Every structure is written in structure tokens, then in C-alpha cells.
Amino acid sequence: MTGTQLAEVMAELAALEDPKMRAANEKRGDDHGLNLSKLRAVAKRLKTQQDLARELWATGDTAARLLALLVCRPKAFTRDELDTMLREARAPKVHDWLVNYVVKKSPHAEELRLAWFDDPDPVVASAGWALTTERVTRKPDGLDLPGLLDVIEAEMKQAPDRLQWAMNHTLAQIGIDHPGQRTRAIDIGERLEVLKDYPTPPNCTSPFAPIWITEMVRRQS
Template sequence: MSQQLGPDSLVEDVQQALAELEDPKARAINERHGDDFGVNLSKLRALAKSLKSNQELAEQLWNTQDTASALVAILIAKPRSFTLEQLLQWSKQASTPKVQSWFLSYIVKKTKLLEQLRCALMLEQDPVLEAAGWELTAHQVAKDPDKLNLPELLDTIERRMVTAPDRLQWAMNNTLANIGIEHAPLRARALAIGEKLQVLADYPTSPGCTSPFAPIWINEMVKRKA
């Protein structure tokens, strides 16, 4: 970067630094995964670290509607400063896979409004927004299951997962796997649903990695916990 960024940096400074980090190879890789930015994530994280936490700058960067700027915004935002209305607004704008993933992980999961947002997103008709709700549901299956009706979730997954759009299907599958992994009384049913639906059964998996096919994933994680 041609200039040193710090807590007093402006939006223009950050975007100039991001432009200097643009890498066509990184962009090509990211675009294959549905993302439209070309900055190496390690370098983007380092840039964000130099800015420190700054909610005002985060909101300004987010409003540029530029994906790399949005990722920096997520890293420097203060999760507990968000209202439910702001979380809903950002959820609707976090449409690309990486932005949605980081927004849920680095902001939503660190707020006390997680469950309220999850319930709101589960009612959305947009499959991208509903996918965010299901990703938060997968999180709650492990972290706060008392707020969920797990048998009802399994009913919904069994009924809808096969025909769901890709990102929604993936999030439902994460929830199915987490139920099977974390809740022994429901494990047999989760395994049976996975075997019946065969969702992600043929997903290419690198050597040494666990398949996202729910029956394989559940059995492998349970074995590791034993």
C-alpha cells in the first residue's frame, strides 16, 4: 500500500488501498464461488486490523456497496452497536456468499439479537435471506437448542431440502448435520433423512476432508467426539 492506514483513515483511503491490493488471480478464484472482489483475504484482514474498530467508518464503507469494502466494514464494525433494524438491513444487503458468511460470523453471532434476527430471516421469501436464517439455526442447534423445535426443523428439512436453491439447501444441510451431531436422541432420524434425500451425496471432497453429505458428516464428527 502506498500509504499507511490507521484509525483516522477515510473511506477514500481504504478504497484506494483495496484497489492497490487488487489481484486478477484472486478475483478469478472468488468469482468461481459467486463473489465479486479481487483482494487476498489475508491482506484484507491486515488492512482492517490497521483501522481498528470503527463503527462510523464501517457504516460508510458498507454504504459504498463495494464487496471488498463491505468485508473490511464487517471486520471493523462493533457488533453490539447494531439495532435489530440495522441487522435486518445489512442482512438484506449481504447477498454474496463471503459477505453473508462474514456478516453472520463476525457480527450477528456476537450480538444479543441473534435469535430475533434468526426468527425474522426464517420468514423471508428470498432464498438468500432464508439461507442466512438457516445458517443461524445451524448455529443455535449447537449453542442454544432450547430456543428451537428440533423435530419440527427435521420435518421442514425432509420436506423442502431436495428442491431448495443451492445456498438454502446448503444451510438446511448444515442444520440437519448439526442436529445429528449434537443431539443423540434425534441422530437416527437425521441420518435417515440424509440417506433418503441424498443431498450432496456426490459432492467432490478433497482427500483428508469430510464430505458434507449429512450421514458421512454426522458419523465422522460423532466418532471424533467419542
């Protein structure tokens, strides 16, 4: 890997910057101005390059970090590297892609899920909950679903936004995927009213858990 390639890639990202896109993204807390389809096209051309991915991440630039997550080799990161990266990833899109595109594919995913789940930093804890949602759906054996519902019932209402969103997703997925817990999951959602008034575009499903659960179960039947 040469510094020349990194400089060329950074220049290419700078050339793709769109002020209108940046303004829209910044409303969501993401400090970049790239069209993500164009970013994916750059990643497709570069293919997998783990060394470049590490250099892009080290710049601290949000667009560069998003590209890094597209060209990296997820299984090449150590547990400690992923933990450090998550704690550095404050932009919501970087955090989301890191968890979904990299950590979920890592052999360290379960160890990190357990480490992050109760972290005092709510953004880190939200990653633990996102990995828990994945297990609720794909590998529920060994999970204490009633215990998860107990925590959601006690803590979701007061949780900071990103943690609340992740806990709500776990609640909905428990209700969708586990019929024995469905009535309780819907009841918790109805009583807590988290995201009940969330603005939902036409033809989209509300993130309010009782509506979300009911609609997804209807589609599956």
C-alpha cells in the first residue's frame, strides 16, 4: 500500500462531495456529502483491500471510513480493533455499517455483543443490542428472551435515542419471530408508547412495535 493510492482515493472522495447531500446528511448527524451509490461504485472498482481500508479508517474522515467498511475484509480485524473502531464511530451511518457489514461477519461478534450490551456509553450499548436483534432472528438458542423483555420494559422508555431505537428493534423482532413472546412484546410496546408518533412515509411500516409486529406477522402468514 502506498500513500499515493490513499491520496488519490481521498481526492476522488473530495471530488464527489455534494453540498446539498451534505446538508441533508448533517440533519441526521452524518458529516459527509456523498451519494452512497457513487461511494459503492468506488468500492466496487477498488475491490477488497484490507491495508487501504485501515489507512482510510485512520484518516478519521466519515466518507473515507464508509469506504473503508466497503473494501475491508471483516474477518481480518481483531476483537480489540473492532472495539476501538466502534468507540471511534460517532457518525450514525459509520456506526451502522460497521456493525452490519463488518462486526456481524466477524468471528468475534458474540464476544463483542456481550461486551457492548451493558456498556455505559449508550452508542456502544446500541451496537450490543443490534447484535442481539440479529441473534433473536438467526440464533435464538441460549438467549433469555423473557429476560430481554424485562430489560426493555424497565429501560427503553428513558434510553437515549440511538439506544432506544436499537432496543425497540429487539422488542419488535422478539414479537415477530417468537409467537410465545408476541403478546407480551406487543403489550410492552403499547404501554411504553416508544416511537408511537414517529413520522412514517406512505407505504412504509411504522417503527412503533405493536404496529411493526402485527404487520410483519400478517405478511408472513
